[in-house]
Amino acid sequence: MQKRDFIQHAATEFMPSLNWDVNKSIAYAERLWQALGAKGYGEPKKTGPREIANAYDKLAAAPLVKAQFDLFWAAFAHKYGRDRAAARWMLLGELTKAEYQQIINAAKVEAESRKNLPEGRVPIMAEGWLSERRWLDQQATPIDQAQKQQQQQLQAINAANQDLAHARQMAERSGDPYWQAEIIKITEKITELRRGHYAANS
Numbered sequence: 001m002q003k004r005d006f007i008q009h010a011a012t013e014f015m016p017s018l019n020w021d022v023n024k025s026i027a028y029a030e031r032l033w034q035a036l037g038a039k040g041y042g043e044p045k046k047t048g049p050r051e052i053a054n055a056y057d058k059l060a061a062a063p064l065v066k067a068q069f070d071l072f073w074a075a076f077a078h079k080y081g082r083d084r085a086a087a088r089w090m091l092l093g094e095l096t097k098a099e100y101q102q103i104i105n106a107a108k109v110e111a112e113s114r115k116n117l118p119e120g121r122v123p124i125m126a127e128g129w130l131s132e133r134r135w136l137d138q139q140a141t142p143i144d145q146a147q148k149q150q151q152q153q154l155q156a157i158n159a160a161n162q163d164l165a166h167a168r169q170m171a172e173r174s175g176d177p178y179w180q181a182e183i184i185k186i187t188e189k190i191t192e193l194r195r196g197h198y199a200a201n202s
Contacts, residue, residue, distance in 0.1 A: 006033055055087035065089070068100040075107040076126050078114065085126035092130070106135035153197040160190045 010029035011022070018024045052058065059066035069089045073082060095103075107129075114123050124134070164186045171179035 052087040077111040088130040106138035
């Protein structure tokens with residue numbers, strides 16, 4: 001509870017027993033606040049990135065971290081609260097290049113999705129996005145990866161089928177043995193692709 005809220009609440013409680021004397025009630029409330037503080041029950045010390053003054057400037061002490069933040073900031077593309085975002089970035093510590101890239105890629109996705117934000121909805125600030133580790137939302141799940149792999153397999157099979165149709169047409173038109181060999185090769189490829197596809201999805 002903030003001091004102001006405490007004083008207001010306590011003074012209101014004291015007033016009936018102090019003949020509704022506002023000044024006395026406030027004085028009692030202030031003394032109580034001080035006494036509680038002396039006993040260790042005072043206002044908790046504020047902590048967190050907002051306390052880091054000039055956080056963006058302080059990033060200069062770690063050039064790699066600052067460079068990656070600048071890439072993130074450009075990718076996130078919502079130019080509000082840079083210092084607070086920099087403070088959050090500092091709390092991440094020094095990450096691997098792959099981890100930085102993951103955050104930056106996810107920030108690009110966030111920036112793109114912001115374009116479709118419903119009217120009246122406030123976009124998340126970079127500070128909050130980093131605090132909530134929202135880049136993890138973009139991580140592909142095993143199901144996503146399996147679906148992507150399945151789609152790639154089907155695309156490869158379709159492409160091979162088109163190649164086979166083309167090879168058959170050319171074989172009919174030209175009678176060239178080259179195309180007969182291509183038909184055999186492509187047919188074997190399709191068989192292999194289908195085998196892999198069914199094995200992965202069975």
